[in-house]
Amino acid sequence: xxxxxxxxxxxxxxxxxxxxxxxxxxxxxxxxxxxxxxxxxxxxxxxxxxxxxxxxxxxxxxxxxxxxxxxxxxxxxxxxxxxxxxxxxxxxxxxxxxxxxxxxxxxxxxxxxxxxxxxxxxxxxxxxxxxxxxxxxxxxxxxxxxxxxxxxxxxxxxxxxxxxxxxxxxxxxxxxxxxxxxxxxxxxxxxxxxxxxxxxxxxxxxxxxxxxxxxxxxxxxxxxxxxxxxxxxxxxxxxxxxxxxxxxxxxxxxxxxxxxxxxxxxxxxxxxxxxxxxxxxxxxxxxxxxxxxxxxxxxxxxxxxxxxxxxxxxxxxxxxxxxxxxxxxxxxxxxxxxxxxxxxxxxxxxxxxxxxxxxxxxxx
Amino acid sequence: xxxxxxxxxxxxxxxxxxxxxxxxxxxxxxxxxxxxxxxxxxxxxxxxxxxxxxxxxxxxxxxxxxxxxxxxxxxxxxxxxxxxxxxxxxxxxxxxxxxxxxxxxxxxxxxxxxxxxxxxxxxxxxxxxxxxxxxxxxxxxxxxxxxxxxxxxxxxxxxxxxxxxxxxxxxxxxxxxxxxxxxxxxxxxxxxxxxxxxxxxxxxxxxxxxxxxxxxxxxxxxxxxxxxxxxxxxxxxxxxxxxxxxxxxxxxxxxxxxxxxxxxxxxxxxxxxxxxxxxxxxxxxxxxxxxxxxxxxxxxxxxxxxxxxxxxxxxxxxxxxxxxxxxxxxxxxxxxxxxxxxxxxxxxxxxxxxxxxxxxxxxx
Numbered sequence: 001x002x003x004x005x006x007x008x009x010x011x012x013x014x015x016x017x018x019x020x021x022x023x024x025x026x027x028x029x030x031x032x033x034x035x036x037x038x039x040x041x042x043x044x045x046x047x048x049x050x051x052x053x054x055x056x057x058x059x060x061x062x063x064x065x066x067x068x069x070x071x072x073x074x075x076x077x078x079x080x081x082x083x084x085x086x087x088x089x090x091x092x093x094x095x096x097x098x099x100x101x102x103x104x105x106x107x108x109x110x111x112x113x114x115x116x117x118x119x120x121x122x123x124x125x126x127x128x129x130x131x132x133x134x135x136x137x138x139x140x141x142x143x144x145x146x147x148x149x150x151x152x153x154x155x156x157x158x159x160x161x162x163x164x165x166x167x168x169x170x171x172x173x174x175x176x177x178x179x180x181x182x183x184x185x186x187x188x189x190x191x192x193x194x195x196x197x198x199x200x201x202x203x204x205x206x207x208x209x210x211x212x213x214x215x216x217x218x219x220x221x222x223x224x225x226x227x228x229x230x231x232x233x234x235x236x237x238x239x240x241x242x243x244x245x246x247x248x249x250x251x252x253x254x255x256x257x258x259x260x261x262x263x264x265x266x267x268x269x270x271x272x273x274x275x276x277x278x279x280x281x282x283x284x285x286x287x288x289x290x291x292x293x294x295x296x297x298x299x300x301x302x303x304x305x306x307x308x309x310x311x312x313x314x315x316x317x318x319x320x321x322x323x324x325x326x327x328x329x330x331x332x333x334x335x336x337x338x339x340x341x342x343x344x345x346x347x348x349x350x351x352x353x354x355x356x357x358x359x360x361x362x363x364x
Numbered sequence: 365x366x367x368x369x370x371x372x373x374x375x376x377x378x379x380x381x382x383x384x385x386x387x388x389x390x391x392x393x394x395x396x397x398x399x400x401x402x403x404x405x406x407x408x409x410x411x412x413x414x415x416x417x418x419x420x421x422x423x424x425x426x427x428x429x430x431x432x433x434x435x436x437x438x439x440x441x442x443x444x445x446x447x448x449x450x451x452x453x454x455x456x457x458x459x460x461x462x463x464x465x466x467x468x469x470x471x472x473x474x475x476x477x478x479x480x481x482x483x484x485x486x487x488x489x490x491x492x493x494x495x496x497x498x499x500x501x502x503x504x505x506x507x508x509x510x511x512x513x514x515x516x517x518x519x520x521x522x523x524x525x526x527x528x529x530x531x532x533x534x535x536x537x538x539x540x541x542x543x544x545x546x547x548x549x550x551x552x553x554x555x556x557x558x559x560x561x562x563x564x565x566x567x568x569x570x571x572x573x574x575x576x577x578x579x580x581x582x583x584x585x586x587x588x589x590x591x592x593x594x595x596x597x598x599x600x601x602x603x604x605x606x607x608x609x610x611x612x613x614x615x616x617x618x619x620x621x622x623x624x625x626x627x628x629x630x631x632x633x634x635x636x637x638x639x640x641x642x643x644x645x646x647x648x649x650x651x652x653x654x655x656x657x658x659x660x661x662x663x664x665x666x667x668x669x670x671x672x673x674x675x676x677x678x679x680x681x682x683x684x685x686x687x688x689x690x691x692x693x694x695x696x697x698x699x700x701x702x703x704x705x706x707x708x709x710x711x712x713x714x715x716x717x718x719x720x721x722x723x724x725x726x727x728x
Contacts, residue, residue: 002389002390002392002398002402002612003392003396003398004390005390005391005392005393005396007391007392007393009393009395011605012391012393012394012605012608014390014391015391020388020391021388023387023388023609024384024385024387024388025366026366026368026369026378027369027371027376027378027379027384027556028366028367028369028371029369029371029373029376029687030376030557031373032367032369032681032687033681034366034367038366061426061427061430061558062425062426062427062430062580063425063426063604063605063606063607064604064605065579065580065603065604065605066425066426066580066604068579068580069578069579069580073578093579096579097579100575100576100577100578100579101577184605186605192391192607192608192609192610193394193605193606193607193608193609194425194558194607194609194610211464212464213464213465213577213578214433214437214464214577214578215429215432215433215457215460215461215464216426216429216430216432216433239429240427240428240429240430241375241376241427241428241429241548241550241557242427242557243427243556243557243558243610244376244556244557245387245556245557245558245610246556246558246607246609246610248366317396317397323393323396
């Protein structure tokens, strides 16, 4: 018997019902006119949530981590200087991925739990090709100021990880000066994991690697795969078989979000996150992320002295079918990560989580 | 309104009902013990259909084309000689992908429609690092003799594309000497596209690239992601968020296949394909793939003189909700590709396709 869980960890969350229903619809061929329309609608919806007019906005056929790889693999020429703001696990991963693309990586280390220090990042190198940062650090629950980074980027391309922000808190790629962005479907977009919503503007595309080391993630080839080439008078061409069920699900999830209204969805995430954070503090728990930079959709909380993290998580799973996450990296046992994303960003999830955690800790 | 299609093209096919149902189940977290069990069962099922004991057998989190990329990116050291048997589009693609990994590619060209000439391939270079070939060429409908290639490979690693063969016709990775193999889910496995079933043996893994240019497809990191590390006394470690819905669907599809019995499934594909090919010839049509090397699951047929390929395909779609494929590459307008894969490999699909095509062509 497969259990039914409340997915209150750092992702995946429970998907929107519309996204799940779309997965179960009869399958279409990847070149069927009806599917091409679904793909185009998914790309349109992504443009809205990204806050961009970029023609090259599409769901890559792999998970969010492949979005990170696509971002670097298409834009890093051997020897390029890439400044990476590292304030958590995913900033660290960026360094690894960029280095594999031949970058000269300049990491700018931050304490975990703190937001990106824009001044330090910009001062790290006089003329980087790329400045990279994570908007919402999934490992720490911290939000950084991407607009400030965009205003200060100079001639560099700004590459942003929006995995845990897209669809949950405001993202304004064009206004903020994001040149390359990637995300995942399984966080605030409320869709199962499996696709990487991706966007790249003309400025970054013009500086791209002509024949990147990855064929699968080659944006020069992928433009023909979605409608982007058609918009420019070109032709839609076969590249690889689109994951049609996942794309249909993404389109349905985006439709659901836009029907509610993006600002209403953001407000819902904000309200749920703040209520959760207040409630956790009322239980006597201490939050981990720096005050003023706390993500509403993903809350990090310190495991109290004398409490075994894994035992609590196992009891929540066994007694309440509630999943929360452990910490990342050095904080694996000392931090919990609690996500209220997508359809889970609501008062009932807050009440359930606080009740279950309070009872498990013997604090109510 | 989204139409319901008979997917008789080169893939995706209509999925097995069990695979679709699994997509719609409540989602599990990617580290949930219940999901890890599903992942392990999917890997076990893949070992059975691959005919292998390889511990490193897993569904990669991207489509079949990423399986090709993973195969080369993990095994090609800069300057390595890679002999590629090219008898269709996917052999051509292998050359591109291998070159991006720094290989010295030695392509062995064949006429499209013909199987791989093992003697010519083996004679192409005295000491290649890798010999690569496509078992079932999706572009031509041709089956090649991988067992013969394995027997003649010498010290080279044998890298095989089984995208359109796995789950439809016999594949015996260990017996045939396949060192590295990849496939897709959307062909004979009868699951939606989105994953790349992958297998690599100890011999190939021992010669792998320690830090491949792709982080996402790095098999050294992915061993910890599935149960393989645990089997060796190691620990399951987070790499990326598994596409949990797709993995659950693959496990359900594999369970469905193994419940029927792999030999029975192969026999069903064989019977449907032969009946289709006989029927097409009875309609006065000429088959494209060389006799003796025709795949049962994917039939290629020449478009008759004076018939417009696209018009016929559009009418089949509009009048019967039947999708068949055009040809690939230079044969785009002169060949049709008709697939009877997964649940579509049955007498009713044969009858429907022959009736609809016969009527559309005015031949019955």
